[in-house]
Amino acid sequence: MFVEWLCLVQQGLYLARGKQRDENKGIMITGEHGIIRFPEPDDALFLRQLYVAGPTRAALLDPRREPLMPTMREIREMLARKDAAQGLMYTVEDTTGVLRGWCGLRGINYEARYAELVLLFADETRYHAAIADEPLDFLLARAFTQLRLYKVVALCLDTETHLSQYLERRSFVCVGAQRQALFSGGAWHDLRTYALTAHSCAPSGATNP
Amino acid sequence: MSIVTETYLRRAERDDLDTILAWMEDPDFQFFLYGDAAQSSRQTREKIIMMLGRSAPQSMPGAIYLVIESKADGLIGMISLQNISWRNRSCNIDVYMGAKERRNSMTMALGVYRALEYAFDELNLHRVGAFIYAFNRASWRIIEKVGAVREMTLEKHILRDGVLHDGYGYGLLRDEFELVRKRFAGAAANASLKAMVQFLAQEGDNPS
Structure with a gap:
């Protein structure tokens, strides 16, 4: 009897949470290997871990190419800002609901029709897993089909080998590298720029989220 | 490690x-x-x-704006060092010549050269970058003349008059600027003003 009651309570909480997500955020896309959804304030801790505990990532640098050390409050403010509010930044969960990464489009230039694409996983080896294809396919569809952009660019440090291999596998082309643009870990690092145009974009073959 | x-x-x-x-x-x-x-x-x-x-201290400027001035003509241009990163010791340089007749002249080249001296010798920067539109040939010729390397070509990246143009990303490292400085110093040591003018004219004909 008690177990049944507990199950009902859990189910109710789950449904309530799901309903709240739908009402407040409006989007939660379930793929075969993961879930793409709008970021929530609760994601701030996960994002802070990416900033402070992991290796330096190009996507987390500021416009001056400096690593940031944001506070929880600043991350929450960032999540509430324009790109997130306009539905262009997303959190990636695996099928069990564990946060795995962060992705989005930012700096959209509607005149020249390009944007910067961000795809970030806490565990870099996930770029080689199917969970990476679903958010990338989703972002490319959003960029090229919905927003009718001509091109997306992605930044990548020379240390982000998993990401660069993944981008190349997905038809991104390296258009150059800013030499010694970042000083980190006692060494200079190059910042590569990858580009993918709409006409050279090929689907991954992964399940369409 | x-x-x-x-x-x-x-x-x-x-x-x-x-x-x-x-x-x-x-x-x-x-x-x-x-x-x-x-x-x-x-x-x-x-x-x-x-x-x-308190927010993080910002005691050092994020940008420095310089002007090019002539005794005869007053202000003729502006050079801005933007996105200065004191951590990475880098910045981006933008140059604008208000006096149109000077846009292809040595005045602009010398102005850029002096700004780079300021960036490397006074601000102790390590890298100066520039993003220049492909159709702005005068600017990228000058930045190449002072030793910058074209590191990146972003195709169809800038919209002007309904047409998408390419953009070039340039980078100049301190060591590379030192090499250029030595080369120009050698030319200046060539005694006469006439020899210097001839050297610069020759350099203009044969861009490196």
């Missing part, structure tokens, strides 16, 4: 205040850290509250 641990550093924030104030109750806190006899515990407390609420 990186050391992987479960701990990390982050900026303190207001949410940490309660924990830090609790630490302050510990006599060791005052003994080992903030035990200034001239300050009451209340003053120390207020100081810490202020520290946690």
Whole structure:
């Protein structure tokens, strides 16, 4: 009897949470290997871990190419800002609901029709897993089909080998590298720029989220 | 080599205040850290509250704007060093010549050269970058002349009059600028003004 009651309570909480997500955020896309959804304030801790505990990532640098050390409050403010509010930044969960990464489009230039694409996983080896294809396919569809952009660019440090291999596998082309643009870990690092145009974009073959 | 641990550093924030104030109750806190006899515990407390609420200091400018001026003609152009990163010792340079007749002249080249001297010799920067539109040939010719390397070509990246144009990303490292400086110093040591003009004219015909 008690177990049944507990199950009902859990189910109710789950449904309530799901309903709240739908009402407040409006989007939660379930793929075969993961879930793409709008970021929530609760994601701030996960994002802070990416900033402070992991290796330096190009996507987390500021416009001056400096690593940031944001506070929880600043991350929450960032999540509430324009790109997130306009539905262009997303959190990636695996099928069990564990946060795995962060992705989005930012700096959209509607005149020249390009944007910067961000795809970030806490565990870099996930770029080689199917969970990476679903958010990338989703972002490319959003960029090229919905927003009718001509091109997306992605930044990548020379240390982000998993990401660069993944981008190349997905038809991104390296258009150059800013030499010694970042000083980190006692060494200079190059910042590569990858580009993918709409006409050279090929689907991954992964399940369409 | 990186050391992987479960701990990390982050900026303190207001949410940490309660924990830090609790630490302050510990006599060791005052003994080992903030035990200034001239300050009451209340003053120390207020100081810490202020520290946690303060944004990161920005004592060094994020951009420096320089002008090119002529004794005869007054202001003729502007050079801005933007996105200065004191951490990476880098910046981006933008040049604008208000006096159109000077846009292809040595005035502009010398202005850029002096700005680079300022960036490397005075600001102690390591890298100067520039993003120049492909159709702005005069600008990228000058930046190449002072030793910058074209690192990146972004095709169809800038919209002007309904047409998408390419953009070039340039980078100049301190060592590369030193090589150019040595080369020009050698030319200047060639005694006469006439020889110098001839050298510069020759350089203009044969871009490196």
